[in-house]
Amino acid sequence: MLSDLPIASSGTAASPPPHQGMPPLDQEGAPLSFFEFWPMWAFYPPVALYAGWLMLRYRGITLPTVANPSFPGGGFVGESKAEILDLVVRHAPEWVAPFVTVDRPALERDAGAELALSNLTDQALKKLSDAGLALPVVAKPDLGCRGAGVKLIRTEAALSAYLASYPAGARLLLQQFVPFEGEAGVFYCRRPGESKGRLISITLKYFPHVQGDGQRSLRQLILDDPRAGKLPHLYLHRHADRLDSVPAPGESIKLAFAGSHSRGAIFRNGTDLITPAMEARFDAIAQSLPEFYFGRFDIRFENFEDVRNGHSFTMVEANGAGAESTHIWDRKTGLFKAWGDLMKQYKLLFQIGRANKDRGFKPLSLSEFRRWHRREKELTPLYPATD
Incomplete structure (x- = not known):
């Protein structure tokens, strides 16, 4: 038991x-x-x-x-x-x-794009506030599976960056962490x-975590780990900005x-x-x-x-x-x-x-199924990198 x-x-x-x-x-x-x-x-x-x-x-x-x-x-x-x-x-x-949704509009690549992005970030923060939520939140696509585009958002700058890299015309969720x-x-x-x-x-x-020993870099800790070392393509890019740093003895790094x-x-x-x-x-x-x-x-x-x-x-x-x-x-x-x-x-x-179906409910037609599936497949590669 x-x-x-x-x-x-x-x-x-x-x-x-x-x-x-x-x-x-x-x-x-x-x-x-x-x-x-x-x-x-x-x-x-x-x-x-x-x-x-x-x-x-x-x-x-x-x-x-x-x-x-x-x-x-x-x-x-x-x-x-x-x-x-x-x-x-x-x-x-x-x-x-609890969560809120945000629709990502198209932002023209001109002088007004930065202002439009700032306004979108402010709108998202207001939605969170109106729902009684605050950072940190988890951002995730409304359409998608297998963890695509899931990211922990701790700061306004991180939220703005996520919105900037999110595909235009798509919806996302901001959910309580x-x-x-x-x-x-x-x-x-x-x-x-x-x-x-x-x-x-x-x-x-x-x-997955690795634990620092005060000697090896984060990169080496990942490569030396029995499991993570076999899957470096899943972890190294997420920590690119600190791979050469040396975690303190006993410091736990979530991969x-x-x-x-x-x-x-x-x-x-x-x-x-x-x-x-x-x-x-x-x-x-x-x-x-x-x-x-x-x-x-x-x-x-x-x-x-x-x-x-x-x-x-x-x-x-x-x-x-x-x-x-x-x-x-x-x-x-x-x-x-x-x-x-x-x-x-x-x-x-x-x-x-x-x-x-025997009870009278109607499944999607094959053409509807293909359309829904195609939309999801088109969006998935465009999502921000997953944490």
Whole structure:
């Protein structure tokens, strides 16, 4: 039982120590699985082939887009984070980190551009103030996945720089920063007509750190780390301005902020830590959302034991049909196990989509699906660098 295990804690009051409030990070064995960072074209073909068979079996190519009828596109592709979080705020506000949205207009490259950017920054700060929020906040794209464009904004100058580099015509969120090290992805599923849902996956997300020894530079600490040293392309560019500095003995340097595996977070499978109290809490939240059946809640918390008891966590995102059971990126998960778990997830997704279509809900047309998908793909490369 987790209650018999120590919860990681050490460090200073000014900054949460590495993995505070999380179950101890198991670092025995290989730091990475052999397929953990395969390109998408190498990992996903078996899952895509299986999804194609499910399209035939359940008679619908775009059935996932109706898995959650209250989410735009079911939350499968091109969905608005703000629209989904607004839905959660309306029905379960006490569990969501508050946020505001900002629309980034086109700024002409002329003498007035600097003034226009200053005005946009002022407007964003006023929106925050009107909502009772203040810096620091987390900036993130309204459309996007896999941690693209997520950045911790601590100063007005950083906010202005983020807005300046954000694609014109796109919307972004500024969300209250939840200053805890604990983060997890909690995957929920309920079939239409069922009285009770269940949790099918929990991913514990650990943010990588290196510790200074007063001798090695930050660059060398990263390269010498058993895991980070195998993934320097994920970390070195984020710390380019201090790579040659020498951290003091015992100084902890956080290498990544976004809780995304592809952006450098460490994922561990926490599914065996699910408790009845935890499942009941997330079922209550999920059932408070109209016509929500399938997706993942990304949460932050001070102590995971509280989460297991069904309280004291804050939702930073709610993901729909396009969410992934990210526990598969635990480096102890085998390749065939990872494929199998995703196939089980997709089977549930298509079954729910089919049931909802039979209830009269209309999935996106193929042309609508392509348009939504294309918009997301066009924007993603334009987002600011992820922290």
